[in-house]
Amino acid sequence: MYEGIVQDLIDELGRLPGIGPKSAQRIAFHVLDAEPADVRRLADVLTEVKDKVRFCVVCGNVAEAEKCRICADPRRIETVICVVEESKDVVAIERTREFRGRYHVLGGAISPIEGIGPDELRIKDLMTRLADGTVGEVIIATDPNLEGEATATYLTRLLKPLGLRVTRLASGLPVGGDLEYADEVTLGRAFEGRRSVDD
């Protein structure tokens, strides 16, 4: 409907996740009105990110060098590895400032529906990392959904025989939430995982 290049821009924007045709049109018109320097900066960073960003050879996290910032940091504890699905999860956990160990990014979760089996995930690399016996605990921090649970179960079976401590993030009531609004699965987990108050 638009003059060639404007329609091209709307089409390209519409290919991005979560951007429908209306949003694409809105963003395209924003771009038309924006300062050329601002648009140039977005275009440059898009190109640059593809040239520069790679995945850490150790843990699979996004990195600008061979190793990501966490794997390159000698202050991080080497004996604990937290296994997550995506780099986004690393960022979420880093935000808590609770964890001082290393990560391992699987690159997804087991999902038969999407055709993702263990071989599509970075599980072999994890086994290689664990081979020298430095690591004493693996914390499984996959998402608390069907795929994440399946992945956690698979990993637990794989890791337990190695004589490692294998832990899973606690499920329960979200802090600040209302008990009455918790779904029954979450509430069930909260009961299951209840702890003595003198713990």
Next chain:
Amino acid sequence: MYEGIVQDLIDELGRLPGIGPKSAQRIAFHVLDAEPADVRRLADVLTEVKDKVRFCVVCGNVAEAEKCRICADPRRIETVICVVEESKDVVAIERTREFRGRYHVLGGAISPIEGIGPDELRIKDLMTRLADGTVGEVIIATDPNLEGEATATYLTRLLKPLGLRVTRLASGLPVGGDLEYADEVTLGRAFEGRRSVDD
């Protein structure tokens, strides 16, 4: 939180309209996983659109040449001008295939709150276009909201003394809508604009 360039991309994406921090992160990770050629195409079209797109010297619509496709098309009727707020509105009206005349894009609507008065809109250019007497009807198709109505009232007062036919798009119930869900203003307008069935 992310390695430099990834955070830069999230920041730049977050500046686009309707893209919050979560969406920006989601799009950034999509970009990281995407084919380099696809990302390059988006980057290129962003740059190209700023280089190529200008505004039609006649009507103010987006254009790739001096005149937009509509103003350059000799088959379009010269005696009717439809006045709209934005180029997006031109596209919406073109989609109906009901209108064969020309357009005039104001570049917004009168809005004292946002500091947009008649001088900020392409109203002088419209008066110049009307000066030679070719145009017999001006259809005011500003948005049916406060700013659009104010702009329509202003334009009507300006155009009526020129002896032109000045019309406004009909307000009423949207086709396919439910009467019971119509807001009272729309329903009021629908009564006001009611027509004899043998019309």
